[in-house]
Amino acid sequence: MTLRLNNISKAFGATPVLNDVSLEVPDGARIALVGSSGSGKSTLLRLIGGFEQPDTGSIALDGRELSSPHATVPAHRRGIGYVAQDGALFPHLSVARNIAFGMPRAARRKARVQELMELASLDPALADRMPHQLSGGQQQRVALARALTQQPKVILLDEPFSALDTGLRAQTRQAVVDILERSGVTALLVTHDRDEALSFGQQVGVLAEGRLVQVGAPASVFDAPVDVRVAAFLGDVVLVPACLTATDAVDCVFGRVPVRHDHSGGADRVHAMVRPEQLHLARTAGPSNATVVGIRSTGAGAELTLRFGDGSSAVQATHRVPLHAADAYETGCSVSVAVNGGIVLYPGQG
Numbered sequence: 038m039t040l041r042l043n044n045i046s047k048a049f050g051a052t053p054v055l056n057d058v059s060l061e062v063p064d065g066a067r068i069a070l071v072g073s074s075g076s077g078k079s080t081l082l083r084l085i086g087g088f089e090q091p092d093t094g095s096i097a098l099d100g101r102e103l104s105s106p107h108a109t110v111p112a113h114r115r116g117i118g119y120v121a122q123d124g125a126l127f128p129h130l131s132v133a134r135n136i137a138f139g140m141p142r143a144a145r146r147k148a149r150v151q152e153l154m155e156l157a158s159l160d161p162a163l164a165d166r167m168p169h170q171l172s173g174g175q176q177q178r179v180a181l182a183r184a185l186t187q188q189p190k191v192i193l194l195d196e197p198f199s200a201l202d203t204g205l206r207a208q209t210r211q212a213v214v215d216i217l218e219r220s221g222v223t224a225l226l227v228t229h230d231r232d233e234a235l236s237f238g239q240q241v242g243v244l245a246e247g248r249l250v251q252v253g254a255p256a257s258v259f260d261a262p263v264d265v266r267v268a269a270f271l272g273d274v275v276l277v278p279a280c281l282t283a284t285d286a287v288d289c290v291f292g293r294v295p296v297r298h299d300h301s302g303g304a305d306r307v308h309a310m311v312r313p314e315q316l317h318l319a320r321t322a323g324p325s326n327a328t329v330v331g332i333r334s335t336g337a338g339a340e341l342t343l344r345f346g347d348g349s350s351a352v353q354a355t356h357r358v359p360l361h362a363a364d365a366y367e368t369g370c371s372v373s374v375a376v377n378g379g380i381v382l383y384p385g386q387g
């Protein structure tokens with residue numbers, strides 16, 4: 038069931054919230070939309086779910102228009118399931134009754150509830166528990182099982198893991214991905230957590246101030262962000278002034294480095310972006326291009342603050358090293374830093 042958003046815009050009063058958003062979610066795909074707080078993520082889900090109407094544009098599911106300037110299909114007729122941030126289970130109903138609640142009365146069979154609990158990797162022994170007797174991760178899986186009872190064509194997940202602590206969040210996310218995969222349902226997740234977005238699905242979309250600024254496979258969006266803002270939103274960045282040579286390479290503080298993606302638009306001044314994970318460090322008594330100006334223990338290792346260049350053009354970056362390698366460095370020491378892989382080029386400031 039392909040979900041298609043065409044040129045969706047939405048304002049609340051005079052405040053524009055979504056601006057010309059188009060997106061195609063292919064049948065059975067999982068897509069994560071990531072954006073900072075207030076970027077319009079929940080509003081977009083609410084439009085797809087039918088809880089709000091777009092000002093312009095249309096939403097269609099497998100060619101059937103759900104929202105358009107001419108017609109609107111009410112929320113309960115869209116075949117779209119919704120899982121909220123806190124799961125929103127009925128506190129006075131057991132797990133089994135929470136799940137059965139979403140089923141048509143005639144279909145409320147114990148076997149079907151058990152089937153859904155199994156699909157959601159929920160121990161059958163939990164069937165009679167009340168929501169407050171479950172962990173946060175179990176509550177989210179019950180919420181997902183309940184959303185699946187109506188056999189929706191699409192499931193919308195609104196920051197479903199944000200209330201969980203770090204370990205449980207990753208574990209529950211993987212469980213939910215497995216459940217969605219088994220059920221084959223098309224899923225759209227919104228989150229402000231970049232790691233969550235990058236590990237959820239086949240595609241990730243970045244929302245910034247109501248615009249969908251980039252959509253693609255997680256690795257390609259992480260590797261070739263369209264601008265510095267998207268780059269910094271999805272991961273740590275090191276941005277250094279660079280000089281474009283004639284041979285698809287730049288000269289910068291790291292020496293001559295190949296260009297992997299050029300988003301500079303032919304600007305006179307350019308900046309090279311690398312991820313700190315690409316840096317390769319070696320302590321040196323010979324020629325160096327950086328100085329260690331700070332060392333901070335992170336438990337599992339150390340985070341080095343490096344300064345490249347000098348005076349007004351100095352750039353600072355942090356780089357993590359494992360525990361066994363941390364002893365090789367001290368504040369003030371010189372290091373030679375090389376870049377693994379190429380750089381991404383953006384217009385420079387000024």
Ligand SMILES: Nc1ncnc2c1ncn2[C@@H]1O[C@H](COP(=O)(O)OP(=O)(O)OP(=O)(O)O)[C@@H](O)[C@H]1O
Pocket residue numbers: 049054072073074075076077078079080081229
């Ligand atoms: N019903 C409403 N009436 C007026 N303004 C609204 C309404 N719903 C959302 N907004 C505004 O629209 C903007 C986008 O809100 P939205 O909840 O979609 O953002 P979000 O990206 O999901 O943020 P968060 O991550 O904080 O939940 C915000 O400025 C919000 O205040």
